[in-house]
Amino acid sequence: MRKLTAAVIAVLLFQLIISCKKSDAELREKALRADQAVTEKSEINKEIRLLQEQLKNAADDYQRSQLYSKIAGLYSEKGDTMSTMKNAREAIKYQPNEYYSRYLLGKAYLDAGRYGEAEIELLTSVDLKNDFSLSHFELGNVYYKKLKYPDAISQYKLAVRFDEQCYQAYNNLGVLYSLTGKGRDAETILKKGISIRPDFPVYYKNLGIVYDSILKKPKDAAENYAKYLELRPDCPERKSVEAWLDILGGKR
């Protein structure tokens, strides 16, 4: 009898443990779902929902395409690659000659590692609007990923030609000049970038590395590392940059 009671208690305890574990996991999932529900009310998500509602009453294909393109743009701003891809594709379906939707689709393909398709879409985008700087910039990124450095350099140059303020292109040009052994050119273009956007920290880190590792100018390297830390004191690699700076004898 005692054995039976003990066995029943053991089974009940076991079930209790299982149910506790389950309810704990369920509670966590429930909390996550509740948090997700709140995110639906955020401005950017509300804007997306509004555009999706407008799609239902779109007067014609042109309007439909514009709405899909706007939705794709918002998803791209959020970094949601798959949703960007889906909506940009829809926009193109209704308006194949829209350079911006092609650009968004190309950028999404690039983010998804589908470089061949990214190249096709971005080339179509620049065919449709040759002076759209961002398409050239993303095309440069595609060529960089495909290790076609000269092509990437050409595209970044076009990006800054059509938009002098395309500060990211100056940085990437600087990196590519370094990778192709042109330390002086890298220095020049990164400095040009700094003159346009002096508060962009990555220039200083990269310039520091160029001085430190390629041009062997420790004093200039230290100055740039210090400036990087000044602009981005809580960067994830803070300890590393501090260590590089210490070796160069620089002041933080």
Added chain:
Amino acid sequence: MKKLICMICFVLVALCLYSQASKIRLAVSGFNDSITRETESLRSGNYLSAGLEKLYAAAAVFQVRESGAIQKYLDNLKSVQLGLTDDLLIKGKADSLLVDYLVFGTVSSIDGMYNVDARVVNIDSWKIVKSYGITSGNLDETVENIRFSLIDNFNQEFITDRESLMNDSPTVAVFMFKDENPAAMKTKFSTVFSEMLNSVLGSFQMINTIERTYTKTLIQEKVLEMVGVAENSSTSRRDVMDIQYRLTGGFRVFKDVITINYKLEKISTGQVVFIGTRDITSSSVLRRVCESISNTIEDVLANRIGTLKLDSDPQGADVFIDNEPMGKTPLLLPVAKGSHNLLIRMDGFETHRSAINIEPQSILDKSIKLAALSRKLLNDAYSLERKGDTEGAIRLYDEFIVKYGDATEVNEALYRKGHLLISLKRYGEAVSTFDSLVKKYPDALTRAEAYFGLAKSYYLMGDIERARATKSFLLERFGETYTAEEARRTFTW
């Protein structure tokens, strides 16, 4: 007597050696507290690692080497990671440490809460054997929880079970998540999240997770940083571990929402096998999101996704899976396991349709030779049209439409058929024919003509309002075409 003493001594030494051999040899590395300034200034890392070292030393199953004894080795690892020393310097040095496992950890503070993540790592494979993470307002509480998981419930039996699974499990490395917009750069979410994710993923039995500390998954060498492109995924960089998959991602912080994007990539092919995104409202749910993402990653690696490698002759054909456009051939795509409808379409060729079955964790390699489309039916229909046999021509156009389904050339048949239906005063049928043309072939050259036919059909049906709306759409969208010119000239309504 002497013999007896010798024997007793021998047995004691043997027993002593045996007991030592059965112990788990480990050392506790200093916990990284430099992610947030608060934990760094409190020296929370030292507090935690010293506390844990004492607890390990007190437990009978462990043989603990003081962290100071292995500090030189750890310093060298750090130096390699910072790009200051070549990794040849540390090759084979781990053998002399007399340690099989290292305990690593991080401690950070966000919004008043401590995030503590601890991992026990195999020193040879650098794979996480057991891990535990907690978000709490009290550091002492975290020590108690770590003790329960990584000391009380960590023994030789667990290690044997865990390591027996390792050979057959996929190996993943969590790379540093990026701050992808200026607002994200002002937070510490990305760094804290990478550490949390590493720990949570490390607790999954069916996945091998590489410890981030002192490996190149942290990417802290002097590497130039690209912008707008995932630069920490470069395949040219030497990876020190046998990693099959890398998990990368980034944070974007908006006024009232935080978006976490992540992707799992197969290192050997560069193929992205999964892309996901999550929205959250505050840092309080970061660890829950880690658990949720880890579950997804396990699903992906264990049983959900297969790969479709697709080529066609000729290449450049449009590919649709379950009616969703996937791009042009050749393609290498992650596809959910199970049955799918494949459709391949190209101008001048018959549309290919087939069912495919995707097996998880495997590649379905398909090469499709597209059959050239015969225009004989179309040409015969044109010829009947010229001879005035309108009904006969419509019959052949219908045959062509049915036979070639989604082929691009079908738009020509629809266009001709629509106009013939108008000539037969079958306006309703003409409307549905033109309508299916504009819906099915948005890129077709005949699109403007189809709108012309639609407007004309509506007008002849007496639906003037729709006729006018269609005409204005035609003039607005295709204003520079001959068809628009024709509409301006002939549609005076």
